[in-house]
Amino acid sequence: MQTKKVEDLARTAIDVKTAVFVEVPNETDLATAAGVEQRYVTVPLDQRFLLLFTFLKNNTNKKIMVFFSLCNSVKFHSELLNYVDIPVIDVHGRKKKQKRTTNFFQFCKQTTWTLLCTDVAARGLDIPSVDWIIQFDPPDDPKEHIHRVGRTAHGDKALDGHYSS
Known part of the structure; x- marks a missing residue:
């Protein structure tokens, strides 16, 4: 909860039209794993793929x-x-279960690789040593964010993409 003084200061320093507001609930069930560094970027819609491509190209290891x-x-x-x-x-x-399972285990065995997925891979799967989680699309529910980021609890970074048109 913000005090009146903080709100007044924010109004003088922040352009409300472009500001990103983050609400942090007090509920511990919505907390992410300790030690996970989370970042976000704001990207014009027409540059989403270019940013993803560049990030993956620069992080092949x-x-x-x-x-x-x-x-x-x-x-x-x-x-x-x-x-x-x-x-x-x-x-x-929509991928057949056998192919999903094969792809999942192939990804788990690798030390470097990129897995593109839906939330089907966000819960209940033990995936060792994930370095980065990229949320190209935001989850529908804050709890899904926590499950997605939880995939890197043994890694160290999560990157949220926030896009504008």
């Missing part, structure tokens, strides 16, 4: 998970990134 909200988006980005020589693997709800 890392183990990365990229979360999307739609199965079709995972499939599209997987095909596009593989086409432009960024090797990725994908897991989503």
